[in-house]
Amino acid sequence: MSTLRAVPNPVTTGQANASFSNDIYKDKLFRIFMKATLLLFSVSIFLCLSATPALAADLEHDLNSRYANKILNLRSPLSANSLEFDSSGKPVKSSSTGPWSIYSRISVKKIQLRSDRLEIECKRLGLQYDGHELVPVDIDKSVKLTLRLDHPLTDAADAEARLGTIFVSEPEAIIASAPDFWHDYLKDPALARYANPKLVPSPPGIAKFGDPGVKLPKPLHTPEPQFNDVARKFRYQGSNVLSCIVNKEGVPEQIRIIRPLGFGLDEESVDALRHWRFQPGTKDGSPVAVYLTVEMSFNLR
Helix, strand or coil: CCCCCCCCCHHHHHHHHHHHHHHHHHHHHHHHHHHHHHHHHHHHHHHHHHHHHHHHHHHHHHHHHHHCCCEEEECCCECCCEEEECCCCCECCCCCECCHHHHCEEEEEEEEECCCEEEEEEEEEEEEECCCCEEEEEEEEEEEEEEECCCCCCCHHHHHHHHCCCEECCHHHHHHHCCHHHHHHHHCHHHHHCCCHHHCCCCCCCECCCCCCEECCEEEECCCCCCCHHHHHCCCCEEEEEEEEECCCCCEEEEEEEECCECCHHHHHHHHHHCCEEECCEECCEECCEEEEEEEEECCC
8 A cells, every 4th residue: 555645846845945045135135234224323423422521522622712802792791700691692591781981801711611611701891091992901800601502513603603692792782782971972072172161062953052142041950970999999090071951840860981991980970970960051041952071080099
């Protein structure tokens, strides 16, 4: 009696072996591909991490080369010794403002670039009037500025744009950053060179010294301006000239600096003059608003 046995189909078996071998080959290729991809990714990350500090160091060096010892004008004369700004240039914490002629100018000592901020070490420069113009003078005060970044800086132009959020450089912008009573002088420093302050042109339509029938206002209450700590420390003294319009009630308005003194003493003068009171000026016997110049002196006793 014969027994029937299943005999493997040679064609089917060969195809199965070929398919199995092909799967192994594909799997090996896939593993090689994944390893190569992972290696390439790792190398890319390494290069990025290696290059970023190098680029940052180069940019930091460039910034220090550009700005070290450079005099810059803050958008606002904030008086704190440490100031932090967000990426748009707004102070993170509230800070009081001080006299523009003390707290508006800084000289850069050192810039440090971090991934999320710029740190700027500076010294304060006060402004003194030397008889011709306002000149910056070291007042022995340091200030640290921190500017937050919303993205890592890419180049010097990017850094300059960020710094432009806290500093101003154009003459018109510098004038705008100062209090209103500084604007006339800053726009036309030649006002300070008038030999007689009474000859400074008055606003149109306002009575002034020398006009027919005009009598000047008479001071009734004249509190003296105060020295500030910076002027006292450097024993800085002298005089300045302000202008104002004394209204029909004897109250000074539209106070302006004609010839400055600096070191914050002009701001002290403006504050004092705001509290002065006058017997109103008259024209032909009737009270009128009168343009007036006032000289204030600071003397250390």
